[in-house]
Amino acid sequence: MSSPAGRSQRWTTGMATRRAVLGDAHVEAATARATPLDEAFQTFITEGAWGSVWSRPGLSRRERSIITIALLAALGHDEELEMHVRATRNTGASAEDVSEALMHVAVYAGVPAANRAYKIAKGVYAEASSHGDQG
Known part of the structure; x- marks a missing residue:
């Protein structure tokens, strides 16, 4: 490849x-x-x-990132979720954007899914912060 x-x-x-x-x-x-x-x-x-x-016109990478994070969180795809939260440093999606997406997950896919996703996102952001990344 x-x-x-x-x-x-x-x-x-x-x-x-x-x-x-x-x-x-x-x-x-x-x-x-x-x-x-x-x-x-x-x-x-x-x-x-x-x-x-991901290469289509119509939505920005930031918007696609937020949608992807919400879907992965709702479906419980934790490894992919972690990867895409980490990728927000490249897509322009902020931690606040991620939090808002996860609030939607809580309402539409359930609090346990959002709770798990918040834990993953907090871990990614803590790791980025400890390495001096804006992440």
């Missing part, structure tokens, strides 16, 4: 968007872990999520 040779325009666009949102270090680590078993899946994510949905 590391070489763009023979890749579609959607893959190229997706990889650029993925890097902009998640950061080069995250994307490099994810692509380095790709094996023949999940290479097609990684291509699907890059083209579908990042090259299609």
Whole structure:
């Protein structure tokens, strides 16, 4: 997955968007872990999520970030939630934006889901603060 040779325009666009949102270090680590078993899946994510949905006009990266965080929190996808809260430093979504999204999660998906998500977000922001990040 590391070489763009023979890749579609959607893959190229997706990889650029993925890097902009998640950061080069995250994307490099994810692509380095790709094996023949999940290479097609990684291509699907890059083209579908990042090259299609995240690259569409109409919503800003900040708005997409807030929506993604709310959905991941509601569904209990904790690892992905942590990754996307960490990515807010690249999307422009603030801690206040995240908190507002999680309030919606509490109303529409349940207090336990929001409670767990707040715990994850607080951990990400505490870690960023301890490293001097604005995060």
